[in-house]
Amino acid sequence: MAGETGTDRPRYLKIADELKAAIERGEYAPGARLPGENVLAPRYGVAVMTARRALRVLTNEGLAESRKGAGFFVQAFSPIRRRGIQRLARDQWGAGKSIWSADEDRPLAVDRVTVEELVPPAHITRVLELGEGETACARSRRFVLAGRPVMLATSYLPYALVAGSAIAQADTGPGGIYARLADLGHAPVHFREEVRGRLPTTEEATALAMSLERPILKVCRTAFDASQRVVEINEMTLDSASYVLDYEFDA
Amino acid sequence: MAGETGTDRPRYLKIADELKAAIERGEYAPGARLPGENVLAPRYGVAVMTARRALRVLTNEGLAESRKGAGFFVQAFSPIRRRGIQRLARDQWGAGKSIWSADEDRPLAVDRVTVEELVPPAHITRVLELGEGETACARSRRFVLAGRPVMLATSYLPYALVAGSAIAQADTGPGGIYARLADLGHAPVHFREEVRGRLPTTEEATALAMSLERPILKVCRTAFDASQRVVEINEMTLDSASYVLDYEFDA
Incomplete structure (x- = not known):
């Protein structure tokens, strides 16, 4: 060994x-x-x-x-800089002072969307505090840049919370699901992002058209409303060769 | 293929x-x-x-x-939850509502320390805004948990800034290098963390006693003082099996 x-x-x-x-x-x-x-x-x-x-x-x-x-x-593909905390003015701090060079502003396209009502995996049920058998609205998307798949993302929201809203449809309208959650009185005000790295499963590698031997980053974003209720969990799978995650914060 | x-x-x-x-x-x-x-x-x-x-x-x-x-x-080893933004009260938000279970409070030990003055790699020179041939104080440490190496970290600080202070010695005293930077009038007030994933180099795998086939996370932390000067860059190499990175922030 x-x-x-x-x-x-x-x-x-x-x-x-x-x-x-x-x-x-x-x-x-x-x-x-x-x-x-x-x-x-x-x-x-x-x-x-x-x-x-x-x-x-x-x-x-x-x-x-x-x-x-x-x-x-x-590789001629510069990684995408994904900013976890957009509220911070990037111009104020460290313009140009990043370790990895990456494009800041390339628009990602979504080439696959599915929206369904389902009983989510156990860890999602636990964090969303769903009862046994309670369903979630699951929104799965694949993001591509210049034809290259770079990220898979599946959002889970309590179905009872979003039923009848545009969140349960493919087109969520201007501002996306966070604007719709605000319409429903549950605007996200706080986020947690958890990050891990591992090799991809066969399904993940297939969906991202990447090697089984190249790592992925898993980013799980949890969104809380003002009453500290979890209103969304977004599980993201990122090709590690395509991304730099960037978090800025004050001491 | x-x-x-x-x-x-x-x-x-x-x-x-x-x-x-x-x-x-x-x-x-x-x-x-x-x-x-x-x-x-x-x-x-x-x-x-x-x-x-x-x-x-x-x-x-x-x-x-x-x-x-x-x-x-x-694996009987629960990953370490590394909180990127400690100032946020974790009790307020989402206690228990994390996707991955991980221990919060296990103390890491440092089993290797080297401190040296050197001309740093080009990307460090650029971000520290050092002149040609200007040196940095490089502090390299290996962190272990229960005898298992889990992280390598090398901090670079402008040598001219820290010469004569405890930062240039193995023992930096109470509060560590950030307290010493504050003593010098350059307290860090803003941070950027950049995260990537990849497979380890042979040197990294050897130092972490891990497989060449298990991904690592690279975390580069840049610390800015109040005048927006970069006062430290910390390049960290984390065994992906040992860590969950956790960032919490408000909308």
Whole structure:
């Protein structure tokens, strides 16, 4: 179990490190084709599979992408900066002073929407404080940027709270579900976001058209109204290569 | 490249799914031994390597851990809840209403500290607005919980700002570096945290004694003083199986 403790240093990782360094130095620009496994294998004196594995490290880290039959290319896709706390004026603080460069203002499109009434998973039932068998309105969406799927999001709201409102329809109208919750007297005034990282399930990887070996970020957003009732839970699944999460706050 | 799009559903993932479901149902309690590859292989009619790969999925997701020579065991380690915005009263909002269960108050220990003056990496130089060749005070620490390494953190501060203060020593005194920055007239009043997920480098996996196949979270915290100067950058590397990041804020 040498791999478990990481005390060895496999050849494919050394090769991957050298490719990464070359990308950082600008030897391979965004969109440029990387040397293929048939070039790398003799160059490093390793098996073609080893060279291929090195290239897969780069795709799993989102630094490169493979195109069927054409090889591996330096990632030309700049990650999306997702701001968790929009109320803060970003111009005031640290303009340009972020660790990772990312586009701020690219609009995401939604290419899949489903809205249904269902009995939600147990952890959702618990946090929404639903009774046994009580239903939620589940709104699932897939977000794409320039044709690339980047995020899945499923919102759960107590069905009894939103029945008859536009929240139970595909088009929620101007301002979206938070404006509709305000119409119903339950405007969200407080949020919690919980973030974890893990490898994707097969379903998640399929829906995001991504590798099973590239991590996802799970972001669970819980929205509270003024009476501290949970009015929405939004479970988001983000391709880790496509996102930087950004939270700003005062001391 | 079927794996890239995730349209296939390999046997090892089906087996992993069934093991995960059994853990969720409570058939295997935290700390319990899971069936080994020699049990799973004949049960599912697959090769021993396939069964082993299924078990590795669970370790990579932090649901199980392997012990050398003893097999695979259900993870008994509850993740750490890391609160990004401590000033908010957690009792006011959503006590118990979190998606992931996690311990709130376990104290982390630091088992490795290095403090050095160095020319930092280019992205740190840029954000700290250091001149060419200007040095930073770099404070690297490893955090452990019950003997398990869970986080690496390296803080960078402009050396010229902190030279002669306790920040340039291993023991920074009561209140840590933020109290010392306040002593120097540069108390942090605003923070940005940027979060990404990826697989670890060999160095990161070695330092955290974790698998190369389990994701890490990278958290970069930037601290600003009242004149909007960046006074510290803290680059943190978290074992994704050990942490839930938690951000709470008002609408």
